[in-house]
Amino acid sequence: MKKTSIIPIPVKNALTNIGLNLSVARIKRSLQMSLIEGRAGITHVTLTKVEKGDPTVSIGIYAKVIFVLGLIDDLYNIADPYNDYLGRRFDE
Structure with a gap:
């Protein structure tokens, strides 16, 4: 039986946003998908998943x-303790 994982909606939304941002960044730089795929060592299918924010793609690929x-x-900047407002409050 295949194990399934439920992705919380805020996580899915964040990944979708990251994927869109990466797609926009690539387009603004006038870079073709094939160039990104080659430099990142990934397939076209994987880059398409990244740009859609697919949660099954590893963080290493992103x-x-x-x-x-x-x-x-x-x-x-992800989880930077200096930008972690809640974490700093625990230090007080």
Whole structure:
């Protein structure tokens, strides 16, 4: 029996937004999908899934696409303790 996982709606929405943002970034840079696929070492199907925000794609694949698009600095901001308002409140 195949194990299924339920993706919370906020997570799905965030991934969809990330996928759209990556697609827009690629288009604004006038980069063809085949170029991103080659540089990231992924297939066309996988890049299509990334740009749709598919939750079955690994975070490593998303990170490679982010890197290829020159957006790697944005990845460092995820869960940054200096930007974690709730976490800082626990420190008080």
